[in-house]
Amino acid sequence: MKKDxxxxxxxxxxxxxxxxxxxPACSVVLADWxxxxxKVESPAGDIFRFFxxxxxxxxxxxxxxxxxxxxxxxxxxxxxxxxxxxKEVIDRLLGTGDVLVTNFRPKALAKLGLDxxxxxxxxxxxxxxxxxxxxxxxxxxxxxxxxxxAFFARSGINxxxxxxGTEPLPSVGGFGDHITGTFLAGGIAGALYSREKTGKGCKVxxxxxxxxxxxxxxxxxxxxxxxxxxxxxxxxxxxxxMNTYKTKDDRWITIMVLEYDRYWxxxxxxxxxxxxxxxxxxxxTQAAVFNHSEAQAEIIETELLKYTSDELIARLKQAxxxxxxxxxxxxxxxxPQVRETGFMTExxxxxxxxxxxxxxxxxxxxxxxxxxxxxPRLGEHSEEILREIGYDDRDIEALRNxxxxx
Numbered sequence: 001m002k003k004d005x006x007x008x009x010x011x012x013x014x015x016x017x018x019x020x021x022x023x024p025a026c027s028v029v030l031a032d033w034x035x036x037x038x039k040v041e042s043p044a045g046d047i048f049r050f051f052x053x054x055x056x057x058x059x060x061x062x063x064x065x066x067x068x069x070x071x072x073x074x075x076x077x078x079x080x081x082x083x084x085x086x087k088e089v090i091d092r093l094l095g096t097g098d099v100l101v102t103n104f105r106p107k108a109l110a111k112l113g114l115d116x117x118x119x120x121x122x123x124x125x126x127x128x129x130x131x132x133x134x135x136x137x138x139x140x141x142x143x144x145x146x147x148x149x150a151f152f153a154r155s156g157i158n159x160x161x162x163x164x165g166t167e168p169l170p171s172v173g174g175f176g177d178h179i180t181g182t183f184l185a186g187g188i189a190g191a192l193y194s195r196e197k198t199g200k201g202c203k204v205x206x207x208x209x210x211x212x213x214x215x216x217x218x219x220x221x222x223x224x225x226x227x228x229x230x231x232x233x234x235x236x237x238x239x240x241x242m243n244t245y246k247t248k249d250d251r252w253i254t255i256m257v258l259e260y261d262r263y264w265x266x267x268x269x270x271x272x273x274x275x276x277x278x279x280x281x282x283x284x285t286q287a288a289v290f291n292h293s294e295a296q297a298e299i300i301e302t303e304l305l306k307y308t309s310d311e312l313i314a315r316l317k318q319a320x321x322x323x324x325x326x327x328x329x330x331x332x333x334x335x336p337q338v339r340e341t342g343f344m345t346e347x348x349x350x351x352x353x354x355x356x357x358x359x360x361x362x363x364x365x366x367x368x369x370x371x372x373x374x375x376p377r378l379g380e381h382s383e384e385i386l387r388e389i390g391y392d393d394r395d396i397e398a399l400r401n402x403x404x405x406x
Contacts, residue, residue, distance in 0.1 A: 006364040007034025012192065014038065014099040015090075016074060017114065019046050021174050022147065022208060023103035023131045024070035025181030030099070030188065031073035032360045032369045038093065038385055039076045043406040045378045046071075055173070061377050062350035068357060068375045070181075076376025077385045078406035081112050085404040090114070092389040094123055099188055101129045106142055116203045126201045127191040131184050135207040147208055151176025155212035160219070164233055180211035182361065239289045240296035241267060244326065251309040252326040255316070260286040266319040271312070272303035342368035350374060379406035 009030055014037040016027040024039075024046075031037040039046075052059040052066040059066075077093075080086040090112075094100060100119060102109065109115045116128045130136070133145020134154070145154075148171040152158050158168035184206040191204045213220065223229035230238065237243040241257035241264065257263045268277045277283060277299070282292035289296055304312060309325055316323040327335065333344050333356045345368075347357045359369045382405045386396050399405045 005034075005370070006367050008364060009189075009192075010034035012036070012098045013096055014101060015093050015097040016040060017090075017100060017102040017104060018131075019103065020048050020146070020177070021051075021070055022177035022181045023101055023184075024048065025178045026129065026131060026184040026188070027101045027181075028070045028072060028074065029182055029185035029360045029362070030101075031372075033185075033189075033362075033364075035099070037074040038097075038381075039071060039074045039376060040081075040090065040093070041076065041078050041378060043078050043080055043379075043403065045078070049378070058353075060351065063353055064375070065347075065349065065355045065357065068347065068349070071375035072357070073372050074376060075373070075381040075385060076379060077382045078379030079382075080404050081114075083402070083404050085399055085402060087113065089386070089389075089399070089404070091122070093385070094119060094126060096389055097123075097126060098192065099127045099129060101131075101184075101188070103131045105132075105144065120201065120203070124200055125195060127188055127195065127204060128201065129184055129188050129191075129204045131180060131205070132207050134209050136205050145208055147171070147176030147180070148173060150208035151180070151212045154209050155216060157212065157216070160223075160229065160231070163235075164231055176208050176212060179215060180206055180208050183211050183214075235297060236294040237297055239286065239293055240283075240300045241321075243297055243300070245301050245304045247307060247309045247312055248305055249308040249310075253304070253309060253312055254324045254326060256322045256324070260289065263319070263321055267321060270319040271315045271321065272300065274299070274303060345369075345371065347371065382406065 012030070012035040014027055014030050014035045016024070016037050016039040018024045018027060018039075027035075027037050027039070046067075048070070049064065049067050050059055052064055055066060057066050058064065077089075079089050081090055100114075102114070104112075104114070106115065110118075113119075116130065119126060119128055132141075133150035134140040134143055152171040152175075158171060162169045184204065187204040187206060191202050195201055219229050232238065232242075234243060239257070239260055241255055241260055244252055244254045247253055257267070264283065265278045269275045281288065283289050283296050307315070313323070313325070332338050333346075338344050342359055344356050344358055346354060348354050357371075363369065383396055386399070386405070391399070396405070
């Protein structure tokens with residue numbers, strides 16, 4: 001551990017009864033903030049240990065970058081929660097815990113005696129954090145959901161994004177999971193603060209659909225006031241200065257101007273070298289260009305294709321216009337801003353292979369999040385954790401012989 005590191009959740013123990021990505025993303029943020037996160041898995045292991053196959057990444061005990069993303073900085077115990085002995089193990093863990101994070105379905109939690117009512121009755125100080133697809137109320141409260149369905153599809157992202165008249169966009173796995181998990185982590189921090197004042201824990205809940213709707217709030221407001229949101233199109237944007245264009249060297253560049261009347265002149269003079277367009281009545285004001293944006297975008301597209309991305313960057317900087325080159329995801333690790341800020345960290349896997357891992361998005365005192373430990377192998381810390389909650393060597397051996405622990 002780094003000397004004098006700011007770890008605001010140091011001393012907080014989190015029992016991580018999660019699987020897949022959204023809820024593990026929540027607990028990995030808590031781990032990054034210093035909490036002692038104990039990942040509880042069945043003897044078969046979290047199914048997400050094998051998700052790397054789907055996204056064509058290595059899957060091995062010592063080389064599993066996808067699993068590392070949401071399970072670094074945690075310790076791991078493997079327990080058969082269906083057995084009486086396994087239920088005793090989890091009950092003792094909860095007795096030492098401050099937070100329980102789970103995304104198990106309600107019926108499974110009730111069967112295990114791990115529903116909120118049962119846990120809070122036994123441990124009234126515990127913060128019980130629950131993440132699901134659709135929320136705790138309504139007709140779909142028990143419906144299973146992943147981010148591709150509950151976040152992207154149910155929220156309308158798939159059909160509303162993309163060019164008008166085209167088929168729905170493909171979803172991006174893990175995107176909604178990480179947003180929702182991070183929201184829940186913030187809720188847990190609030191609940192822990194409340195507990196300091198009241199002495200009582202509470203239930204904290206978030207869902208993929210709720211997180212998506214919150215994230216889309218501005219666009220939904222537009223849709224509710226316009227019989228459908230004012231959809232952006234590359235060919236017919238709101239203005240040509242809020243659009244994405246191709247460059248001579250086959251890159252895509254996004255221009256984002258909110259003060260149209262201020263920047264249209266500098267753009268014409270310093271970027272596309274077309275000063276005569278400044279006085280063109282079609283583009284003279286923000287209000288005017290709304291009716292002629294298609295023509296404006298066509299002109300800008302033609303002019304920008306004359307320049308390479310580097311040439312355009314120089315011109316846009318001179319005009320003080322907000323822009324951004326659109327990278328491919330595999331290029332992000334080489335972005336100087338990403339590297340120098342530590343938004344992505346080079347990571348040596350136990351196999352010795354080097355890869356890159358994204359940092360969680362909150363910092364304290366300007367310190368970069370850092371990796372205190374790699375993701376646990378299945379049951380790696382079972383003995384260590386069981387001793388901490390009162391089991392001796394004979395007890396542990398008996399649990400192993402009964403296959404209660406792996």
